[in-house]
Amino acid sequence: MTTNPNLLTPFKATKADVESSSLRQISEDAFYVINEVVTRRLGHIPILKGDLHDLPYKVQRFVAEKAELMRPRGIFICDGSQHEAEQIISKLIERGMLTPLAAYENNYLCRTDPKDVARVESKTWMVTPDKYQTVTHTAPGAEPIMGHWMSPFEFGGELDSRFPGCMAGRIMYVIPFSMGPLGSPLSKIGIQLTDSNYVVLSMRIMTRVNPDVWEVLGNNDFVRCIHSVGLPRPVKQRVINHWPCNPERVLIAHRPSEREIWSFGSGYGGNSLLGKKCFALRIASNIAHDEGWLAEHMLIMGVTRPNGKEHFIAAAFPSACGKTNLAMLEPTLPGWKVRCVGDDIAWMKFGEDGRLYAINPEAGFFGVAPGTSNKTNPMAVGTFQKNSIFTNVAETSEGRYYWEGLEDEIKDKNVEITDWLGNPWKLGDATPAAHPNSRFAAPAKQCPIIHPDWESPEGVPIEAIIFGGRRPDGVPLVFETFGWHHGIFTGACLKSETTAAAEHKGKNVMHDPMAMRPFMGYNFGKYLDHWISLEKAPHKVPKIYHVNWFRKSKEGKFLWPGFGDNIRDTAVGVIPSQGSINLDGLGDINWDELMSLPADYWKQDAKEVRKFLEDQVGSDLPNEIREELESQEKRIEAL
Numbered sequence: 001m002t003t004n005p006n007l008l009t010p011f012k013a014t015k016a017d018v019e020s021s022s023l024r025q026i027s028e029d030a031f032y033v034i035n036e037v038v039t040r041r042l043g044h045i046p047i048l049k050g051d052l053h054d055l056p057y058k059v060q061r062f063v064a065e066k067a068e069l070m071r072p073r074g075i076f077i078c079d080g081s082q083h084e085a086e087q088i089i090s091k092l093i094e095r096g097m098l099t100p101l102a103a104y105e106n107n108y109l110c111r112t113d114p115k116d117v118a119r120v121e122s123k124t125w126m127v128t129p130d131k132y133q134t135v136t137h138t139a140p141g142a143e144p145i146m147g148h149w150m151s152p153f154e155f156g157g158e159l160d161s162r163f164p165g166c167m168a169g170r171i172m173y174v175i176p177f178s179m180g181p182l183g184s185p186l187s188k189i190g191i192q193l194t195d196s197n198y199v200v201l202s203m204r205i206m207t208r209v210n211p212d213v214w215e216v217l218g219n220n221d222f223v224r225c226i227h228s229v230g231l232p233r234p235v236k237q238r239v240i241n242h243w244p245c246n247p248e249r250v251l252i253a254h255r256p257s258e259r260e261i262w263s264f265g266s267g268y269g270g271n272s273l274l275g276k277k278c279f280a281l282r283i284a285s286n287i288a289h290d291e292g293w294l295a296e297h298m299l300i301m302g303v304t305r306p307n308g309k310e311h312f313i314a315a316a317f318p319s320a321c322g323k324t325n326l327a328m329l330e331p332t333l334p335g336w337k338v339r340c341v342g343d344d345i346a347w348m349k350f351g352e353d354g355r356l357y358a359i360n361p362e363a364g365f366f367g368v369a370p371g372t373s374n375k376t377n378p379m380a381v382g383t384f385q386k387n388s389i390f391t392n393v394a395e396t397s398e399g400r401y402y403w404e405g406l407e408d409e410i411k412d413k414n415v416e417i418t419d420w421l422g423n424p425w426k427l428g429d430a431t432p433a434a435h436p437n438s439r440f441a442a443p444a445k446q447c448p449i450i451h452p453d454w455e456s457p458e459g460v461p462i463e464a465i466i467f468g469g470r471r472p473d474g475v476p477l478v479f480e481t482f483g484w485h486h487g488i489f490t491g492a493c494l495k496s497e498t499t500a501a502a503e504h505k506g507k508n509v510m511h512d513p514m515a516m517r518p519f520m521g522y523n524f525g526k527y528l529d530h531w532i533s534l535e536k537a538p539h540k541v542p543k544i545y546h547v548n549w550f551r552k553s554k555e556g557k558f559l560w561p562g563f564g565d566n567i568r569d570t571a572v573g574v575i576p577s578q579g580s581i582n583l584d585g586l587g588d589i590n591w592d593e594l595m596s597l598p599a600d601y602w603k604q605d606a607k608e609v610r611k612f613l614e615d616q617v618g619s620d621l622p623n624e625i626r627e628e629l630e631s632q633e634k635r636i637e638a639l
């Protein structure tokens with residue numbers, strides 16, 4: 001394990017920190033009398049499992065001070081074992097929070113409170129002393145969309161009104177986890193405290209939870225993850241579906257320089273599994289900036305060509321825009337093979353040989369359920385046949401999961417279905433059976449096409465980066481960018497239709513630069529500078545492409561079959577000409593409509609892109625990107 005010097009910086013209290021009682025920490029002096037302090041701080045709180053005094057001192061201190069703050073009825077130190085999971089699962093089945101899906105081995109259904117179904121972007125914050133560490137110098141009147149800043153002072157108040165006593169009557173679980181293979185030079189360790197059993201079970205699938213973490217960690221620093229469902233006992237409001245949460249009081253806040261995450265009020269995936277978006281993207285992008293690497297919202301896949309040569313690709317699409325599906329694609333073209341390394345997050349660092357190496361920091365897939373079927377994504381289906389948790393899907397009376405897209409896989413059309421809300425449901429009903437953002441959490445190692453090197457400590461070498469989104473109009477199926485700067489510019493201009501992955505209503509095409517808009521951990525202008533700075537000797541930067549599987553005809557139909565057909569022969573040139581992409585077996589493809597560049601559309605788009613960059617990145621826009629903007633405008637003007 002290499003030690004990140006930034007993680008070792010002792011806690012520096014600002015004035016606001018000192019004023020916030022939630023942030024008060026055991027002083028460095030107390031460190032040396034830790035046993036005594038830990039014991040005093042814990043007072044009467046019993047340790048239900050594990051021995052706190054066996055853990056590294058910094059962990060003891062963290063656990064003790066947060067237990068003193070949140071006052072759980074007991075502390076449970078997780079070991080991540082199967083036995084531990086089984087104990088928790090049987091308790092939750094008894095309580096009615098989990099339903100076994102009897103048709104499979106060790107698969108469970110969980111229904112949340114219907115108010116807690118997706119990430120809450122409006123309540124997700126970066127807390128930095130200087131506002132411009134988080135957001136760019138936007139034009140007057142423009143509200144920054146990349147990065148959501150809160151001052152430490154305000155944050156102190158928000159914490160104090162939520163966390164003291166918030167775990168009363170509940171157990172505080174201590175989850176040691178590694179993002180990335182334990183001990184890899186690219187991996188990082190976090191400790192999550194949580195009062196949610198669902199989080200414990202899901203973190204076991206999504207990260208590496210293991211007592212070896214304590215040894216690898218030693219006395220180094222770790223990412224501090226504090227999570228509470230925000231409903232201390234005795235509970236005053238009605239708990240729906242045995243899913244405690246506090247939607248009115250949700251807060252997901254990050255202190256990047258302290259490598260600390262505070263999440264309150266939601267039990268849902270991206271808000272509560274703090275290793276994922278909070279750590280592996282928002283905090284890690286800060287660490288990556290300081291250490292010269294990249295933490296991105298990207299899948300990682302290996303594509304083997306008929307000649308036997310394998311190429312690794314990383315691809316960034318916004319939430320619910322097809323990463324899981326592309327990462328596990330089964331090519332319809334004979335002789336091609338895809339193997340999956342990761343489906344959501346890539347940590348990438350240039351190696352000494354100048355190549356860009358990527359690891360998947362996660363250990364599982366937290367994938368969108370609707371639309372996933374044996375027809376569209378048989379490899380995902382193969383992955384979640386056992387040991388998986390399904391959240392907010394429907395179930396059949398035969399003990400199977402059900403969601404939109406599985407209509408053709410139901411053998412008995414009269415089977416009884418219960419929808420995600422727990423109501424009887426039949427095929428053809430107007431309401432959806434599953435929530436559109438319902439998800440499966442499944443261990444990556446169960447994926448039939450998981451890459452043999454997916455846990456390789458040094459990662460896999462990336463040759464190409466793809467950006468993409470849901471663009472119903474104007475944007476061709478695929479194009480290659482002119483080079484590193486033009487590729488970054490293209491990524492910065494990424495747009496996509498909003499989806500059910502967050503609280504946005506309806507389908508609006510929205511900017512989602514680098515597919516990172518909800519996950520930006522620091523100033524987006526500095527982020528672009530960082531990307532630009534990576535092109536230097538001996539780095540061999542990957543080629544950058546843009547794809548759009550989601551273009552629609554005037555009749556509103558997808559022009560491209562998608563899924564398994566998303567891989568075709570290599571395109572030569574910027575936009576491939578007809579005939580250069582193998583379309584065998586695809587039936588009627590309207591090539592001209594799929595690949596056209598409608599001049600009016602692009603002229604309009606160019607104006608909008610300039611306004612977006614000027615408003616949103618303002619004076620932080622790197623010159624290199626401004627130059628790309630100007631050249632692109634000239635090319636579009638000449639269309």
Ligand SMILES: Nc1nc2c(ncn2[C@@H]2O[C@H](COP(=O)(O)OP(=O)(O)OP(=O)(O)O)[C@@H](O)[C@H]2O)c(=O)[nH]1
Pocket residue numbers: 317318319320321322323324325326343344366367368369370371372376501549550558561562563566
């Ligand atoms: N038409 C069409 N739909 C697709 C395609 N790929 C994925 N989808 C659908 O888009 C939805 C989301 O796809 P995912 O692959 O789960 O998206 P993701 O990017 O991994 O999403 P996050 O986990 O939210 O980051 C699912 O309903 C898919 O069935 C495609 O090539 N064409």
Ligand SMILES: O=C([O-])CC(=O)C(=O)O
Pocket residue numbers: 118119268269270271276277318319320344366501502
């Ligand atoms: O964070 C989540 O809940 C799931 C996810 O991958 C995303 O939204 O991009």
Ligand SMILES: [Mn+2]
Pocket residue numbers: 297318319320344
């Ligand atoms: Mn995602």
